[in-house]
Amino acid sequence: MNYFSSDFKLGILGGGQLGKMLLSDTRKLDIQTYVLDPSDEAPSRMACNKFFKGDLMDFETVYQFGKMVDVLTIEIELVNLDALEKLENEGLRVFPSSKTLKAIQNKGKQKDFYVENGIPTSKHLRFVDLSDLKKALENDELEFPFVWKCAEFGYDGNGVKIVRSTLDLIHLPDVECIAEDMVPFKNELAVIVCRSPSGEIKTYPVVEMEFHPEANQVEYVICPARIEDAVAAKARAIALNVSEKFNHVGLLAVEMFQTQDDQILVNEVAPRPHNSGHYSIEASYTSQFENHIRAVLNLPLGSTDSKAAGIMVNLVGADGFSGNVIYENITTILGWNGVTPHIYGKKQTRPFRKMGHVTIVNQDIKEARRIAEDVKNTIRVIA
Amino acid sequence: MNYFSSDFKLGILGGGQLGKMLLSDTRKLDIQTYVLDPSDEAPSRMACNKFFKGDLMDFETVYQFGKMVDVLTIEIELVNLDALEKLENEGLRVFPSSKTLKAIQNKGKQKDFYVENGIPTSKHLRFVDLSDLKKALENDELEFPFVWKCAEFGYDGNGVKIVRSTLDLIHLPDVECIAEDMVPFKNELAVIVCRSPSGEIKTYPVVEMEFHPEANQVEYVICPARIEDAVAAKARAIALNVSEKFNHVGLLAVEMFQTQDDQILVNEVAPRPHNSGHYSIEASYTSQFENHIRAVLNLPLGSTDSKAAGIMVNLVGADGFSGNVIYENITTILGWNGVTPHIYGKKQTRPFRKMGHVTIVNQDIKEARRIAEDVKNTIRVIA
Structure with a gap:
């Protein structure tokens, strides 16, 4: 396949700073790029060949975007995975794959994956919501201190909190979460x-x-x-x-x-x-x-x-x-x-x-x- | 002056590969750029903030372009210098300046400049046209072999020729030119x-x-x-x-x-x-x-x-x-x-x-x- 100065199109889901820096190299190699991002002011808006404004979590938006490109990649992992899966089934090369992203997107599943595959990681417990976690504390299945992480949609330290006592529980959102051993x-x-x-x-x-x-x-x-x-x-x-x-x-x-x-x-x-x-x-x-x-x-x-x-x-x-x-x-x-x-x-x-x-x-x-x-x-x- | 993520505009005359590589760094520093180039397919067309199609040698085109920017620079030296001079007189920062470019644009003037400033360079003679050069050969003021260069608009080896005998004169264009000593x-x-x-x-x-x-x-x-x-x-x-x-x-x-x-x-x-x-x-x-x-x-x-x-x-x-x-x-x-x-x-x-x-x-x-x-x-x- 001829990628350089050709009609080939690389699609990138997300147009933030990571996408912007990717584009510096697609320009260097003259590889055509299409970018999808929800923001009019996305840092990747410039230097891509075509920019599309749209919701990365919306099935139809991601699916239709994928239909226009030859290879699809991401610069943010919070994207609609069902759309990626359908595109893959229809023959599109999607990297990383929807299957890999599914195993990573949910931090509970990600931790389970390490355990199942013998990859060293700190001990963790999974909870469907906050009351589920509180129950575990009452039953002495979980002890203070621990690291609380929301299972999905955390980034840059958002969705992570060190919980040392019952007081720290007050401001936690009621979402699917995990509790990890604190690692000194x-x-x-x-x-x-x-x-x-x-x-x-x-x-x-x-x-x-x-x-x-x-x-x-x-x-x-x-x-x-x-x-x-x-x-x-x-x-x-x-x-x-x-x-x-x-x-x-x-x-x-x-x-x-x-x-x-x-x-x-x-x-x-x-x-x-x-x-x-x-x-x-x-x-x-x-x-x-x-x-x-x-x-x-x-x-x-x-x-x-x-x-x-x-x-x-x-x-x-x-x-x-x-x-x-x-x-x-x-x-x-x-x-x-x-x-x-x-x-x-x-x-x-x-x-x-x-x-x-x-x-x-x-x-x-x-x-x-x-x-x-x-x-x-x-x-x-x-x- | 605040150049970064601001309303400041850097104008670039020329949109070839040199401009394209400049844009990689203006993007990195988020400096706004306007680019003027005669070609629809200019490599710099992408990754600049605004692209203008126009003739770089046309006074009015270059002047009007210059009026839109805060600092003006070039990626090609073949641009209308009168427009640059007028812009400078009106207070625009133009780098390199029209005066510097004038001393460089004509290879005859450039060589004279070295001589006047005691900068070591090969010996040269200037001719207003080809017949002027032929006259010098007849009068033994110039001898074979020599390096012929057209005085203006040469690039990448175009407009340069080693002249060893009268035969080599046949295909030279009738333009202002210089003859330089060959340097072994x-x-x-x-x-x-x-x-x-x-x-x-x-x-x-x-x-x-x-x-x-x-x-x-x-x-x-x-x-x-x-x-x-x-x-x-x-x-x-x-x-x-x-x-x-x-x-x-x-x-x-x-x-x-x-x-x-x-x-x-x-x-x-x-x-x-x-x-x-x-x-x-x-x-x-x-x-x-x-x-x-x-x-x-x-x-x-x-x-x-x-x-x-x-x-x-x-x-x-x-x-x-x-x-x-x-x-x-x-x-x-x-x-x-x-x-x-x-x-x-x-x-x-x-x-x-x-x-x-x-x-x-x-x-x-x-x-x-x-x-x-x-x-x-x-x-x-x-x-």
Whole structure:
């Protein structure tokens, strides 16, 4: 199949910043793209060949969009899976598949999947609703503290809460949920796996994540993680296994805990390009976005090795500011070596809204980490 | 001035592949762009905020376009300079300036400029037309062999010819021209200089060029050039001087000869992003395109250092093929480490038409050079 400067059409469900960064590589390779997103102001609206406004959870909208393209992929997993399944049955190549997405979309099912497939993960219990969870507490089947997660539609730390006592239960919504053991971890790690329909598979190096204590959003992603080689090798092997067990195609970001005794426990996965891989645009021989495109088109995968150490700082809206965005002191950080801002193109900022990120690349990871901290302390997303 | 996610508009004259690659970085920084190009199928048509179809040499078209933007730059130097001058007089920031472009656009004036400013260059004579040149030959003011160049509107080796005897004169057009001494050079080198209105200035490393013997188009660009440090330092110093003497703003590609006795002679300049800097997208901390944008917006310049060795192979249409383009064996080269194709998005190929390029990045320049040759011998642009 000729993908380049041809009539071939790649469909992308979702038009957020992940889609925008994907389009940078479809433009580079001159692959035609159609994008579906509910927002008129989607960051992907520009640089795709055709933009369609529509609800990603609506069967008919997704189905009709799929009928116009030759391969269908996603940049967000919250899409109508019945439509994907019907499209697959009618012969469309959909990556990742509806079956894989079904196993991932519900966090309860996702955890069950790890248990069934012998993938190390923290202990969990599933509940159909909040009263079901409360019953388990009364019956001593569940103990404080635990990590509560809503089973569906959580993202970026929304839908996750540490529950330490009955008081914390008050503000939980009455939805299907899971309770997980709290893991006293040394590090939060992630490995991005890239896999093509032919089964070719590669992992990016292990990255280390630091979270913002309030917003529960990633603050630094550090590549490579400053961990022992043996631990890194174990993490990559587990991530490979997760991708293969899911029969996943495209990018799969596997988030993991490194426990105090250097066990690796899978936390959760994202079946698409991921925040923890943004550093790869500048630091890797082939970015996660290009490799996602290569994978879903069954092209050979590019090298996932790094040219230099890479650190990513998220640019989230500062607390207390809403309105037309201003990137305070961006000029200052542009003057520093190896610093590249990415501005997603959202006109309006809100507290903790993801507005962009900054990548810091350096041959010396300690120097990169120092500059990253300066970046974080200098640039501010205000209104 | 707030450039990011704002109402600010950067105007770009020309919408070819250089403009397309510029847009990749304006998208990354969410800077609004307006593009003017005569072709409906301009590679920059997508990914700019507004596209205008129009003649770049037409005064009124360029002037009216300029009235709509806040800063105006170019990706091709063949534009109406009177319109730029009028816009400047009315207060628009135009980079590079009409004055700088005037000194560069005519190759005769450009050569005179080097002589007047003590910049080393080969000897030249200027002629108003072909009969003027023939008269000089008759009067023994000019001797065979020499390099003939048309004074205006040449590009990519068009408008350049080595003249060895009277026979070679037959096919020369009757236009204003120059005759240059032939330089028996060791290497053809280039240095890209980046300079902002505030006077901040940086040079990229010296690159080495190999030309296709027939098409007179660059075949390999190798960064860094495999030359002695002292020669490289001299080349960068001369390039810096050229940019400052022209009072140039934005990117200036300075093409040079390294003579047998290691002198550096300036051949010619291009006042914009340049083929010899394409490697920088993958190999440099900051690509030439991002630095062009930073320069014309008077933002701090990014590091011009390299993360790894970079080699670029041009993808030009194979001789004997015209029509809908096919990139033969592109899948094969995608399987090799550090190989990134860029497809410009021209639907139709023609012999020697620039259709794209491939960058090869590797920590080891010898390995990069080996892979580059494999790339050149494998991929073919056919119809």
